[in-house]
Amino acid sequence: MLAEVFYWLLNMSIIATVMGLLVIAIRRIKWIPRRVSVWLWLAPFLRMMVPFGAKFRFSILSLISGQVTKTVPMDIPLGQVVMTCSNTIRMADSYQPVTFPSRSIERVFTVAAHVWIAGTVILVSWMVLTYIVAMKSTRKAKHFTENVYLSEKVSSPVVYGILRPRILLPMLYENDDLKYVLLHEKCHIRRKDNLWRLLGVIAVCIHWFNPFAWILLREFLVDLELACDESVAAGCSMDERKEYAGVLLTCTERTPLLYSPFGGAPIRVRIERIVTYRQVTITAMICFSALIGAILLSMITNAG
Numbered sequence: 001m002l003a004e005v006f007y008w009l010l011n012m013s014i015i016a017t018v019m020g021l022l023v024i025a026i027r028r029i030k031w032i033p034r035r036v037s038v039w040l041w042l043a044p045f046l047r048m049m050v051p052f053g054a055k056f057r058f059s060i061l062s063l064i065s066g067q068v069t070k071t072v073p074m075d076i077p078l079g080q081v082v083m084t085c086s087n088t089i090r091m092a093d094s095y096q097p098v099t100f101p102s103r104s105i106e107r108v109f110t111v112a113a114h115v116w117i118a119g120t121v122i123l124v125s126w127m128v129l130t131y132i133v134a135m136k137s138t139r140k141a142k143h144f145t146e147n148v149y150l151s152e153k154v155s156s157p158v159v160y161g162i163l164r165p166r167i168l169l170p171m172l173y174e175n176d177d178l179k180y181v182l183l184h185e186k187c188h189i190r191r192k193d194n195l196w197r198l199l200g201v202i203a204v205c206i207h208w209f210n211p212f213a214w215i216l217l218r219e220f221l222v223d224l225e226l227a228c229d230e231s232v233a234a235g236c237s238m239d240e241r242k243e244y245a246g247v248l249l250t251c252t253e254r255t256p257l258l259y260s261p262f263g264g265a266p267i268r269v270r271i272e273r274i275v276t277y278r279q280v281t282i283t284a285m286i287c288f289s290a291l292i293g294a295i296l297l298s299m300i301t302n303a304g
């Protein structure tokens with residue numbers, strides 16, 4: 001049973017890596033707004049978490065099906081929709097259940113499954129402990145205004161929490177102009193970025209053995225910051241964007257995994273994108289959203 005679980009998990013990790021690398025390539029197209037293209041990250045993380053997908057004629061996997069992967073039908077009744085699993089490893093004789101060609105191969109997958117479980121438990125425990133310690137360390141934060149607090153425990157503005165998020169500021173910010181800092185952090189709250197961070201971290205903790213998973217998580221967190229910056233810049237004039245970029249220069253680049261920081265991505269990249277931002281019309285945004293939606297659909301479905 002454990003060998004079968006890890007067999008499919010390894011397949012999921014390989015397909016997720018392919019989709020993640022495609023997202024990294026697509027996001028380099030500068031004319032696509034980052035606050036739209038960031039949704040493409042759903043594809044690799046869904047691939048990490050969901051073992052099956054619907055058959056679709058225009059799936060990206062249709063381009064490589066037969067050469068490096070094939071689909072395995074799943075007995076999941078969903079009307080006219082045919083659900084399949086993408087099988088890249090091809091090291092089994094049959095499926096449902098998986099039967100391996102030899103006992104030695106089965107033992108390899110069984111041992112790997114036990115190592116995977118141990119690593120996942122350790123990572124999840126560490127994340128939970130880190131979160132609890134961080135939340136306890138901020139309980140003595142001084143209330144400033146609304147859901148904004150001042151704390152000696154943070155070195156740059158950050159959003160803590162998911163259900164009842166708080167904006168924590170360093171004590172030295174008490175007398176500063178916080179217009180752009182609060183715009184940025186409230187944008188994180190509005191976009192539910194801490195929830196997306198948590199889901200991304202959970203997916204990567206499950207696929208900890210895949211080094212590409214950690215790279216994808218890092219790039220995903222950078223895109224959350226850039227998308228947030230872009231959303232703020234969309235409501236600012238050119239002079240305001242320059243002021244916003246100037247505020248960024250005072251922030252550190254440390255990126256906590258479970259929290260949304262003000263200085264959580266390469267500052268040079270963020271400043272460049274803020275200053276060079278060009279307004280996008282509603283029609284263009286609709287077109288971009290439709291394009292990203294179509295690409296996303298082709299990435300989360302299996303070969304038809």
